[in-house]
Amino acid sequence: MARSALDEMSDSGAFLRTASTFRNFILRDPSSQFPAESGRYHLYISYACPWASRCLAYLKIKGLDKAISFTSVKPRWERTKESDEHMGWVFPSSDTEEPGAVPDSLNGAKSIRELYELASTNYSGKFTVPVLWDKKLKTIVNNESSEIIRMFNTEFNHIAENAALDLYPPHLQTCIDETNEWIYDAINNGVYKCGFARKQGPYDEAVKKLFDALDKCEEILGKQRYMCGNTLSETDIRLFVTLIRFDEVYVVHFKCNQKQLHEYPNILNYTKDIYQVPGMSSTVHMEQIKRHYYGSHPTINPFGIIPHGPNIDYSSPHDRERFS
Ligand SMILES: N[C@@H](CCC(=O)N[C@@H](CS)C(=O)NCC(=O)O)C(=O)O
Numbered sequence: 001m002a003r004s005a006l007d008e009m010s011d012s013g014a015f016l017r018t019a020s021t022f023r024n025f026i027l028r029d030p031s032s033q034f035p036a037e038s039g040r041y042h043l044y045i046s047y048a049c050p051w052a053s054r055c056l057a058y059l060k061i062k063g064l065d066k067a068i069s070f071t072s073v074k075p076r077w078e079r080t081k082e083s084d085e086h087m088g089w090v091f092p093s094s095d096t097e098e099p100g101a102v103p104d105s106l107n108g109a110k111s112i113r114e115l116y117e118l119a120s121t122n123y124s125g126k127f128t129v130p131v132l133w134d135k136k137l138k139t140i141v142n143n144e145s146s147e148i149i150r151m152f153n154t155e156f157n158h159i160a161e162n163a164a165l166d167l168y169p170p171h172l173q174t175c176i177d178e179t180n181e182w183i184y185d186a187i188n189n190g191v192y193k194c195g196f197a198r199k200q201g202p203y204d205e206a207v208k209k210l211f212d213a214l215d216k217c218e219e220i221l222g223k224q225r226y227m228c229g230n231t232l233s234e235t236d237i238r239l240f241v242t243l244i245r246f247d248e249v250y251v252v253h254f255k256c257n258q259k260q261l262h263e264y265p266n267i268l269n270y271t272k273d274i275y276q277v278p279g280m281s282s283t284v285h286m287e288q289i290k291r292h293y294y295g296s297h298p299t300i301n302p303f304g305i306i307p308h309g310p311n312i313d314y315s316s317p318h319d320r321e322r323f324s
Contacts, residue, residue: 002273013199020144047285048292052130058152060279062163077296186213195254221266225323272318
């Protein structure tokens with residue numbers, strides 16, 4: 001039976017994310033199995049998904065969106081097959097059914113699940129986005145966003161319009177790797193551990209870790225513009241995708257309400273700063289984000305009601321230039 005994140009549970013009631021399966025790398029070397037070529041790859045995303053959004057952010061800010069095509073699925077999970085109960089990402093049946101989402105013209109798939117089944121006959125994992133698809137070999141290259149963004153950062157620089165932007169420069173790699181680790185555990189994945197916990201203990205633990213980590217970010221961002229100094233890096237993009245969903249979704253839906261982001265002046269201004277990096281705002285579709293979370297997890301929000309607020313304007317002025 002196909003699984004989703006809602007089934008990833010330990011005996012103690014804690015959310016336990018399983019590892020991604022397709023882990024091939026696109027390389028600049030033309031003789032490699034997956035060479036970096038313009039027009040060859042396609043990125044399947046959901047605008048709702050933070051992991052997919054970090055890949056889309058890279059396409060936009062590296063100037064790769066002409067070389068690598070992308071499409072988004074519909075925001076709410078639906079039945080992916082008539083023969084079982086699996087709920088997951090599906091494509092609309094026409095261009096007009098759902099703003100921002102389009103049918104799958106590459107493979108004619110009805111769901112992301114069908115793409116996994118095309119790529120592998122014995123796949124037994126989750127049918128997640130992002131999916132980086134090879135149009136030539138008709139298979140999934142990679143479905144792990146942390147690796148996809150590394151490829152986009154370095155391997156396509158002969159094609160990228162903004163090749164000079166290096167979000168993982170050698171002198172920052174130690175800071176980036178160390179910071180990513182605690183941010184992933186406590187914040188990016190931490191909000192899911194809060195939201196998907198089925199017992200009080202694992203929830204309490206996740207919430208404490210989350211807000212300790214946010215306090216730490218607030219302190220760091222009181223001294224410098226970005227998480228690893230005064231240069232934008234991979235860590236900022238990875239942190240941003242969770243922060244932008246925080247007050248609108250995670251505070252309510254995942255019970256992360258000990259504090260809201262607007263109570264953290266440095267984090268709030270920092271989120272605006274990243275949102276205003278050219279290209280970034282086009283990766284944020286708040287309506288789709290809210291429709292996905294509030295509408296796709298019936299065990300958390302059985303009636304699918306979408307809260308109205310708080311509608312923060314991330315395009316409003318921020319104070320981060322004080323560090324430049
Ligand atoms: N490790 C993956 C995680 C991706 C992931 O969990 N995506 C979620 C959406 S935000 C998904 O597609 N879930 C489908 C499911 O749980 O069935 C990555 O970072 O690329």
